Amino acid sequence: MLKRNLPKQSLYCFIIAVLLVPIMIFTPFLPTTTVSAVEAGEFVKAKQIAAGGRVSLALKTDGTFAAWGADYYGQTNIPAGLSGVVDIAVGSYHSLALKSDGTVVAWGGYAGADWGQTDVPADLTDVIAIDTYGSHSLALKSNGTVVGWGNNDWGQINPPSGLTDVVAIATAGTHSLALRSNGTVVAWGNNNYGQTNVPTDLTDVVAIAAGSNHSLALKSDGTVVGWGYNYFGQINPPSGLTDVVAVTAGSYFSLALKSDGTVVGWGMNQNGQIRIPFGLQGVVAIDTAGDHTLALKSDGTVVAWGWNDDGQTEVPGGLLQSLEMTGPDGNKIPFVFDSDQYAYTIAIDSDITSVEVRGVPEEAGYADIYINGIKQTSEQGTVVPIIGQTAHISVEHAPYLLANQMYNINVVREADKTDLISLIEQAQDRLETTVEGNSPGQYPSSARTALSQEIIAMEALVSDRLALEADVEQGLVDLQGALDTYNLSVVLDQERPVITLLGANPMRIEAGSSFTDPGAVAQDAQDGDLTDSITVTGSVYTDQIADYSLEYKVSDHAGNTASVVRSVYVKDTNAPVITLRGDSQVSLYEGEAFTDTGATAFDSFEGDLTEEILVSGDVDTDVPGTYTMTYNVQDSSGNVAAEVSRTVTVKSKPSTGGPASSPDQDTTHTLLNASSLRSIELSAGTMSPSFSPWIKKYTVTVDAEVNALRIRPAAYGPSKITVNGETIEEGWSKLIQLGNESSTEITITVNSYDGHTSTYTLAVDKKGEESEPSVNNPFNEAEKPINFADMAGHWAEHDIAEAVKAGFITGFEDKSFRPNQPVTRSQFVTMLVRALDMKGSGNSASYRDVDLIPVWALEATGAALEAGIAGGYPDGSFRPNASITRAEMAVMAARAMNLPIIEDETVIFLDAIEIPFWAKPYVSAAAKQGLINGRGGSTFVPNELMTRAEAAIILLRMRSGGNIS
Incomplete structure (x- = not known):
């Protein structure tokens, strides 16, 4: 409970005067106890609040009380004649009031559980603060001592012997707290949950609060410390909570009042007790008990929330x-x-x-x-x-x-309307004594209608009791003007007006475009310009191909009418436009599957005509050659689109030995689409061949002891991905149980938004005792052979031998080098740091996933981080065990060499569009320096994984400053 985190300001000054305690350093955190907006009794408002188990009290500025909620024990029955109250408190069964003369008054109590909580000691005087929560009461005297009475099952009313210099007190169900002038806290009573185990290093306290089984302390720096029962987190204030000026504690929750007048809560919320009302601000005091809370605002109003079984949060006042x-x-x-x-x-x-x-x-x-x-x-x-x-x-x-x-x-x-009534009678008489017609001396029907409508409007003004004098005067002017106009409308001639169309007639409009009527002008020999009187009938709908008519009519005051018709023809003359999906030039090897990515067709009027496209031509992937597919479409108006074609080149299969001057795969394959996989991440094992979006079958080798394999596929576009028939969300992984089986097959199916489907197959084989060095450390100091069993005739054989001699990479215990195996991010960073002999503190603590970085890679990762080489991902992670892509490798290499970076520089590779924007300037710089070239010489394949052979060669080039050999 809050009571009383710090005494009222008036009482607080009295404590200083009596005890001479130097605690003015606490002043910035004293809660305001008077309502600044309520001055000199302008309005009767609240100046203090108190919350009990099911009861709420408020002390008003006129010295009287307001009470609401339960009254089972008489705790809301304010004693007659009670006045001069400066402090109030409410417990589970009783209420207390502190008078200005330093005495205490108590009322209420539960006959079935009477612990004497209302039996105020007869000699109790000089009290400056009171508090109660459950069934016992406390009083703080001006000499800094504490007096208690009521339930004492846990010794809660017996302060420690010799306790003095107390400046604030707080009670709970079965324990009590005292704040001393030196900023320390003393606790006694029930300690079943450690609620009286005040932290030994707790100092600089300016306010205290006690809950059912926990305690709170507010320090002079505006932070909150809690101890005791914590099942609902009630002693753990939110991270970063500062600027607190008051605290209070309920049954299993806590609240804090900040200096900006807002309230923060934590702990149990079963009855909404920490669900602060939306927009609550301007709070100067808070109090809580049980499971409800009161807040006093600076304007003297009260807000309540939490448990309301007995109406304890229904603040009275109404409407x-x-x-x-x-x-x-x-x-x-x-x-x-x-x-x-x-x-x-x-x-x-x-x-x-x-x-x-x-x-x-x-x-x-x-x-x-x-x-x-x-x-x-x-x-x-x-x-x-x-x-x-x-x-x-x-x-x-x-x-x-x-x-x-x-x-x-x-x-x-009500205004005087005598003159207006008289003029209405004159106008009505004029209508009745004149003849309607179009002959000379007669009055047109339009003129009569206008005067009649003005008369009706004035009659409504007369009936309007809220009409002002100014309204009536304006009505006189308007009606007199209408009467004068009518008198001038007498027919003098019968000559028709002349209408002249503006713009073309007929008009031809493109379907789907906007149409603006050019309009017309009208002239009458007697009435002059009648353009504003022209009426137009008919409509033009540019979204419907048809012939339309617009008729323009006008009449003069004598009733003579003229009309003209304009023809408008809405036609569609624009041809549709066909756009290929994917590249117009596609290359693939014989025997590979070809999927036509199709085309789209759009018409400026009819919209999407993709379904109407006629495709001719066929591709036989079993026969090398050049094939042409053509796409044609026309709209319903017969407009034919320009023909679009795609050339598909089927090449003969390459020799199995592979190119002598490039790594694993040739990337000139069929066009990628949204059903192609961008990557496959595995939690263990090695995949052969290295991943490529065009390769659909792989072998994954894992250690014999591996019984489960987690796989995370990622597609190029919005797609539905299933692993062994089970759909997974984009970016999620699937755990495959391997059990004791020696071989397991995994099928990945990708269905793209445009109807394409791709299937990838992984055959997982368990190997025996053969394994990589410990934790994939590429620098395991086991035997470092130069002549590896799997390097004979490999295109990088000579360079790998040089890298092993240089000491920044080695082979495996089985005398193999595995040149085509992907390299992880931890492995590459470690090789790079060793190759360039970089030094650093080895601190990698700033990465969110630092615990996943292998021990052997920590120092190198820290050095790369300090040097600005490896910045990690936007989410703060490093992802040490993920295989590194060629784009990521180029960025790290360019940064390590401190190469000049030019934004928006043209990249020389044919697949530059596939290079991520954040990597493009680094890829360009690394290529210019001679650190990297493409696979096949013309494409960079940025999203493929870098192999061990490529890593060794790139690092050798970095050691020599570049120079592709």
């Missing part, structure tokens, strides 16, 4: 129930009041000189009513004089504990 207005004769003035409507306009008779206004609050005894700023004290209401034609009346409903509501009433005295 304005009714508002009545009567005249001097005692008759009610027609007026419908709605508490949700805050502005009204009311008409009164012209002879009324005053009105009586009376407001009735919804909850009598919890609110005041103010009429024009004056408090309503009479049940008959307040008399307001009405001077002039209008008057303003304000009615303010001022609940003691809730925000005020202001209602504004404009009273309007």
Whole structure:
């Protein structure tokens, strides 16, 4: 419970005067206990709050109380005549009040569980603070000592012998706390959960609070420390919580009041006790008990939340129930009041000189009513004089504990309409004595209609009691003008007006475009320009191919009419446009599968015509040669699109020995699409051949002891990926159980958004005792053979021998080098640091996944991080065991060589579009320096994995400064 984290400011000064305790350093964290917005009794508001088990109390600025919630034990029955109260507290069964003379008054109590919590010691005086929570009470005296009474099953009312210099106290169900002037905390009572085990190093405390089985302390630096029961995290304030000025503790939760007037809660939330009301701010004090909380705002209003079985969070005050207005004769003035409507306009008779206004609050005894700023004290209401034609009346409903509501009433005295009524009669007589027609001396129907409509409008103005004098005067002007216009409308001629079309006639409009009517002008010999009187009938819909007509009509004052028709033809003359999906030039080897990626067709009017495309031509992948596929389409208007074609070259299969001057795979394959895999990550083993989007079958070799393999495939575009028939989300992995089987097959199926399907197969074989060096350390100091069994005739044989001699890479215990095996990020960084003889602190702690970095790679990874070579991923991880791509390798190599980086520089490789934007300038710089070349000489394949052979060669080039050999 909060009580009392620090005494009230007035009591606090009294403590300093009596004890001469130098604790002014705590002043910035003292909670405000008076409401600055409520000055000199302007409104009755709350100035202090207290929360009990099922009860809420508020001490008001007029010295009286407000109580709500349960009253099973009389704890809301305020003793008659109780006054001069400066502090209040509520427990489970009773309530306390501290008077200004230093004495304590108690009431309530539960006959079935009477522990004497209301038996205030007869000689208790000079009290400056009180607190209670469950069934015992505490008082702090001006001499810095503590007195307790009530339930003492756990010794909770017996402060430690010799306890003095106390400046604040707090109680809970069965334990008590005291804050001493030196900023330390003393605790006694029940310690089943360590709630009285004050941390030994706790100092600089400025406020304390006690919950059911936990304790809180607020330090002078605005931070919170907790101890005791922590099943719901009630002693662990949110990370980074500072600027706290007050704390309070409930049953199994805690709250903190910050200096900016906001509240933060943590712990149990079963009854919403830490669900702070949205937008709550301006709080100057908080208190809680059990499972509900009260907050006192700077304007003197109270907010409550949490457990509400007995209405303890239903702050009284309500709304304005009714508002009545009567005249001097005692008759009610027609007026419908709605508490949700805050502005009204009311008409009164012209002879009324005053009105009586009376407001009735919804909850009598919890609110005041103010009429024009004056408090309503009479049940008959307040008399307001009405001077002039209008008057303003304000009615303010001022609940003691809730925000005020202001209602504004404009009273309007009815205007004098005698002259307007007389003019209406003249206009009506004029209509009745004239003849409608188009002959000379007659009056056109349009003129008569206009005058008739003006008469109707003026009659409505006469009936409007809220009309002002100015409205009536303007009505006189308008009606007189209408009457004058009517008199001038007499027919003088019968000559038709002339309409002239603007723009072309007919007009031809492209389908799907916008159409703007050029309009027309009209001229009459008598009336002059009638352009503004032209009416147009007919419509043009540019989204529908058709012939349309627009008719323009106009009439003069004599009723003479003219008309002209414009023809508008909506046609579609634009041909559709065909766009190939993928490349127009596709190359693949004989026997490989070819999937036509198709094309799209769009028409500016009909939209997507992809389904209407006619495809001709075929590709026989078993016969080398050049094939052409053509795509044609036309729209429903017969507009034919320009033909588009794709050339497919089927090449003869390459020899099995592989190219002498390039790594594993030739990347001139069939076009990639969204059904192609971009990568396959494995938790263990080696995959042969190295992954390529075009290779569909692989062998994965794992150690004999591996019983499960986690696989994470990633596609090039939005696709549905299934592993062994089970769908996985993009970026997720699938765990495959291997068991004791020596061979397992894994099938990966990719279905793309455009209907393409690709299937990849992995045959997993368990090997015997043969294994790589410990934790894949490429620098295991086992035997370092130069003549590896699997390097004879390999294109990188000579360079790998040089790299092994240089000491930054070695082979495996089985006398193999495995040149085509992918390299992990940890392995490459370690090889790079050793190859360039880089030094560093070896600190890799800034990576989020530092625990996954192998021990042998920690020092090198730290050195690379310090040198700015390996920055990691945007999520803060390094991903040490992921295979490194050729794009990532180029970035690290360029950074390690400190090569000049030029943004937006053209990349020389044919597949530059596939190089990630963040890697392009580094790939360009590394290629210019002679550190890298492509696979096959013209493509870089940035997303393929780098092999051990490639790593050895790149690092040799870096040691020599470049120079591709």
